[in-house]
Amino acid sequence: MLAYIIRRILQSVLVMLVVALVSFALFRFVGDPINSMVGQEASIADREALRDQLGLNDPFLSQFATFVTRAAQGDFGISYRLQQPVMELILSRLPATLELALVSGVLAFVFGVGFGVYTALRRNGWVSNTIMTVSLIGVSLPTFLIGVLLIWVFAVELQWLPSFGRGETVEIGGWTTGFLTPTGRASLILPAITLGLYQMTLIMRLVRAEMLEVLRTDYIKFARARGLSNRAVNFGHALKNTMVPVITITGLQLGSIIAFAIITETVFQWPGVGALFINSVRFVDVPVMAAYLMMIALVFVIINLIVDLLYYAVDPRLRVDRAATRH
Amino acid sequence: MTDALLSVRNLRVEFPTRRGVLTAIDDVSFDIMPGEVLGVVGESGAGKSLTGAAIIGLLEPPGRIAGGEILLKGERIDNLGAEAMRRIRGKRIGMVFQDPLTSLNPLYTVAQQLIETIRTHADISESEARKKAIALLDRVGIPAAARRIDDYPHHFSGGMRQRVVIALALCAEPELVIADEPTTALDVSVQSQIIDLIKEICAERGAAVMLITHDMGVIAETADRVAVLYAGRIAEIGPVRQVITAPEHPYTAGLMGSIPTLTQTDARLVQIPGAMPRLNAIPQGCAFNPRCEKAFDRCFKERPAPVLRDADGRKVACWLYDAIDTPAKEQANG
The missing domain is CATH 3.40.50.300 (P-loop containing nucleotide triphosphate hydrolases)
Structure with missing residues (x-):
């Protein structure tokens, strides 16, 4: 078990190094950051001086080595655009994104699994058919359109909910949270639905398909033949077996929720890292872009690791080392 | 019963x-x-x-x-x-x-x-x-x-x-x-x-x-x-000894003949020709009639019901054993 975890962590480090290399190399071709940092009247000598100061004249490998060592220590340099340490910038924006992702992730998972199980068990009911039809819309509408539609209905027409920003926030030990104020909570609703809707329909369809598959298996038939109650069969036996593959997809979806927050954050002017990234792209702010890519990669790697460990906890067949000693 | x-x-x-x-x-x-x-x-x-x-x-x-x-x-x-x-x-x-x-x-x-x-x-x-x-x-x-x-x-x-x-x-x-x-x-x-x-x-x-x-x-x-x-119907039912040693329904007899035995000297096992009909193509009369060597007119027209054959309770659904004067038929239907 321990060897397995160590092996997985080493793999994760390798993945991170590759991502670092890709992002670092890619951004060298995005454009010359010097142009956007200095005014048009800056002399060539000034530009060269700045170039030297930023270390842009060093050989590629040494630049990369510096980048990786500093990144490992949480130092992604200074933002070209805002002249602030990148790490500080990202940390100040991260709570907004994480809170948004958490709320939409929980929404997507709870409703996705709930609707999925319901539609699998009541396969031919009209409620199920309605849910399935509506979910098609959720899958096929682009995120920004859903966001705009929600703003139009709930913020413009009904004026129930705010259309942009985070509302008031409270700072607790360096973490700004919108959970504790009424405006903060109200501001979360629309962006969270926008961000989570696609994931919810995806999880729902997956759970439904998996559950229908599981309900056809012999062990479910045998469980029914033993006279177990419907509840025990559906939720004790079928749901647990359904969740094994669902866990992987849901885990990966959580990663993409954070990554795709860019669009939702732009639509709702949500002050998170996604919006920060979009602005950085406009100004070729390479350190921020690199740090953002690294952060997203790290999120994916960590989630994958957790998913693998969860697998291990849920499915006894994977605990091979223990089984091998029996027999 | x-x-x-x-x-x-x-x-x-x-x-x-x-x-x-x-x-x-x-x-x-x-x-x-x-x-x-x-x-x-x-x-x-x-x-x-x-x-x-x-x-x-x-x-x-x-x-x-x-x-x-x-x-x-x-x-x-x-x-x-x-x-x-x-x-x-x-x-x-x-x-x-x-x-x-x-x-x-x-x-x-x-x-x-x-x-x-x-x-x-x-x-x-x-x-x-x-x-x-x-x-x-x-x-x-x-x-x-x-x-x-x-x-x-x-x-x-x-x-x-x-x-x-x-x-x-x-x-x-x-x-x-x-x-x-x-x-x-x-x-x-x-x-x-x-x-x-x-x-x-x-x-x-x-x-x-x-x-x-x-x-x-x-x-x-x-x-x-x-x-x-x-084909979803009972051909023969009865005590295992009788059915196995002296099968009466041609289908049962065919099944028994297709089992190899140690003492058998024939070169080939007996095989029932054809295959069981699909559910949407069950023939009229006895479902076994296309494969039955002993089938006669009545087998293609009327469907046989299991008829009590002896005191041990064996029943066979086959027109071969239907003599008009057997009282057993009424007993089975009743």
Whole structure:
């Protein structure tokens, strides 16, 4: 078990190094950051001086080595655009994104699994058919359109909910949270639905398909033949077996929720890292872009690791080392 | 026949499809006495497993019981509500499925599955249920049951898993066990062990067995009576000795002729020509008529009903044995 975890962590480090290399190399071709940092009247000598100061004249490998060592220590340099340490910038924006992702992730998972199980068990009911039809819309509408539609209905027409920003926030030990104020909570609703809707329909369809598959298996038939109650069969036996593959997809979806927050954050002017990234792209702010890519990669790697460990906890067949000693 | 444990009367199972209604089981009647082993044989698709599923109330939709009745100790169970039927499943009628590798939930230990089932049917504590479960596993021949009980299904071999399945089917002490091809998926070497175990343990508890199989050898060794199914109808039913040594229905005779014996000197085994008709193409009259060497006019026009042939209760559905003056015919229909 321990060897397995160590092996997985080493793999994760390798993945991170590759991502670092890709992002670092890619951004060298995005454009010359010097142009956007200095005014048009800056002399060539000034530009060269700045170039030297930023270390842009060093050989590629040494630049990369510096980048990786500093990144490992949480130092992604200074933002070209805002002249602030990148790490500080990202940390100040991260709570907004994480809170948004958490709320939409929980929404997507709870409703996705709930609707999925319901539609699998009541396969031919009209409620199920309605849910399935509506979910098609959720899958096929682009995120920004859903966001705009929600703003139009709930913020413009009904004026129930705010259309942009985070509302008031409270700072607790360096973490700004919108959970504790009424405006903060109200501001979360629309962006969270926008961000989570696609994931919810995806999880729902997956759970439904998996559950229908599981309900056809012999062990479910045998469980029914033993006279177990419907509840025990559906939720004790079928749901647990359904969740094994669902866990992987849901885990990966959580990663993409954070990554795709860019669009939702732009639509709702949500002050998170996604919006920060979009602005950085406009100004070729390479350190921020690199740090953002690294952060997203790290999120994916960590989630994958957790998913693998969860697998291990849920499915006894994977605990091979223990089984091998029996027999 | 009121003392029968299970009584199936004119059972008819249908599958409504877009192209019309398919009748998978048509007018099947038989009884199982308490403690008796009834073998049910037939080719694939003859309706053996469906009969079992219909009895235990687990027909897969859209399949449904369209006619007849099923009586357990004189009480109808084919029209019970879902909850009442659930209480009968496991508690009064147990079931053993074909493939032990897929019959157990891979995510739960054997102990969890046994204890859950025991406690569903009996109001006892977790630790009592566990003791009972260990005793059961011991009885079905799991070595070191007290230790192995906390293993997961994948830690057991196929034969051992089928023993666990049998323990699960028997843990609420049902009066009838339906064993649906319990050895088909197992190694030949463990097949007879499992059959012996089912027979022994059911005899010990006074449980009747409905043994569904296509293996005539198993039936010969195990069953008291045998029912031969063909295209969803009973061709012949009666005491195992008579049916095997002196089959009367041409189909049964064909089945018997196709079994190799040690003393046989013929070069080739006898084979029944053709294949069983599909459900949407069952011929008029006797369903066996296209393959029957002895078929005559009447077989193509009228469908034969099982007719009582002798004092031992053998019934045969064949016009060959229908003499106009036999009083037995009325008796069987009545």
